[in-house]
Amino acid sequence: MYGRRKHSSSSDIRTPDRFSYPPSPSSYSTFSSEKPNSGRDRVKGAVRSVAGVFSACFSPPVEDKDTHHHSSSAYGGSDTFSSTSGASDSTNGRKRGPARGIYKVQNDPTHMKEPGSVKFTMAEIHQATKNFSPALKVGQGGFGTVYKGQLQDGTLVAVKRAKKSIYDKNLGGEFQSEIQALSMVEHLNLVKCYGYLQHGEERIIVVEYVPNGTLREHLDCIKGNVLSLASRLDIAIDIAHAITYLHTYTDHPIIHRDIKSSNILLNEKLRAKVADFGFARLAADAESGHTHVSTQVKGTAGYLDPEYLRTYQLTEKSDVYSYGILLVELVTGRRPIEAKRELEERVTAKWALKKFTDGLAISVLDPKVEKSDSNGLVVEKILELALQCVSSHRRNRPTMRKCAEVLWNIRKEDKDLLV
The missing domain is CATH 3.30.200.20 (Phosphorylase Kinase; domain 1)
Known part of the structure; x- marks a missing residue:
């Protein structure tokens, strides 16, 4: 599925457990074999631990005066910012071919x-x-x-x-x-x-040239038909493959730093392609023992990793956080920040994951998509993964490779149910 990269045994961040496609069902038992109502007690505690961090990631650091706002997507994007205060922009790594x-x-x-x-x-x-x-x-x-x-x-x-x-x-x-x-x-x-x-x-x-517009345009139905839940799952898997490749299978890991729906382009067959590498950075060099890159904060409000925002320490797990927000966006059809909605619904991920832990996952599904029992099961599994991705601490987030495994298995087990 991916190319090859020499792995360092000292890095557990970029060397996830080995797997091959198709993965064995046991690899995802916590996601694929639970009954619809199981696991909620386990995730309720987790959602409480992440709820408090959402507000921090939807605004720039305290030093607003040094923050540069602009729309970074060349294909139609949303507001982004880069903070030039608080950290030097240095990478502890080597150049690569x-x-x-x-x-x-x-x-x-x-x-x-x-x-x-x-x-x-x-x-x-x-x-x-x-x-x-x-x-x-x-x-x-x-x-x-x-x-x-x-x-x-x-x-x-x-x-x-x-x-x-x-x-x-x-x-x-x-x-x-x-x-x-x-x-x-x-x-x-x-x-x-x-x-x-x-x-x-x-x-x-x-x-x-990718001719079919951005994912955000499709979620807004600007580009034609409503995306089915099956298509959204396929798109999520495509994106997971792309980010996994960047993190794991290049000569030196790359952190995209601006994963969002307006940076995802779709072709005529609705295959996703990740675009816009203007904020991309080389990750820390595992062979030298470094765990992160100290760098100025860049990204898009609503998708920003709160731990990166707080510490200026960038890792691949910052992309995982953004990806978790994107999963919620795919399920709900809503933007990460919905300023015109009622207060409890303005931060989409916080609202949707609270509904999920309360056993009401199907209620957050994009109203343009059919609310069937089978779709409800798929939504629960996707939101459980999203909840892990947006954990307030990066050590608790899965690798992108694990995300790809989980979603692949959801599609495999529920292919006949998705509508």
């Missing part, structure tokens, strides 16, 4: 290139986008504007043109981060990078 996934793509000259290896010229970019034609504009985000383009060999691409803010150090850093991260990865569920251009004030990234 490109990681290669096992997935192959179309056999044309551009696709055969190494990820991110092509250095485009402005003439090629102008030709691909018809001089940045407004008719080809497909998105707007904190990084800049995204245009649909076509390369000379016929490859459809998304051309991300940065804002011409040469003195904006944040945007410059995001450009370099995205180039670095995208050039190191290749996976079916990650947006592929073809190359870039950096000339004068122009900073441009050319990536794979």
Whole structure:
């Protein structure tokens, strides 16, 4: 499923228990074989322990004055922030070479290139986008504007043109981060990078064009039909595979740092691809004994790990927290923060997980999806996993690899029940 990476025996964070697909049913007995009402006493205590931390992760650190707000998704996103106070932006790790996934793509000259290896010229970019034609504009985000383009060999691409803010150090850093991260990865569920251009004030990234919009647009039904619960589960599994690859199977683990629904792109078959690596960071080097990266806080309000927000210590478990919020978003169809709702429902994860522990999981299912008994069972299992992901302490969160196992097993056991 993934590529390979040499593991260090000293790191239990990035070396989860070995598994293979399909996993054995016993691997997930706590998720797949419980009766509908079992496990609630066990998780009620857990939900109480995490409820108090939700408010902290929906606002920037105390030092607001140093916080930079913007919308980071190039395909239509939500408010993000980066705090420049409280910690230095340093990584205790080594540089690495490109990681290669096992997935192959179309056999044309551009696709055969190494990820991110092509250095485009402005003439090629102008030709691909018809001089940045407004008719080809497909998105707007904190990084800049995204245009649909076509390369000379016929490859459809998304051309991300940065804002011409040469003195904006944040945007410059995001450009370099995205180039670095995208050039190191290749996976079916990650947006592929073809190359870039950096000339004068122009900073441009050319990536794979994914034609069917963002996950958030589909949850809002902007892109057509309602996503079934089965489709939502498939999307959750795709995303889990992508993040697992970043954390475990690259030459040096990568923390995405901005997992959210507007950074998940869907193709025509509703296969998910994780996009926007502007906030990505290399994780701590396990071989040197480091457990975290000390770095300024970056991410999106509503998805931010409260432990990272409090300590400035970044680990792969920060992505796990964001993923737990995303699981709740997939089930409910709601955004992480719903400011216009009644007070008890404004923080979606806190509201939904409270309903789950009270035995009312089916009540939080997106009203556009059928509320059947079978769907109720699936919702309970997904929310139980989400509850673990958003634990207030990172040591209590599962690895992304474990998340993929659990969701894979839910789909396997409930395939005939999902509607």
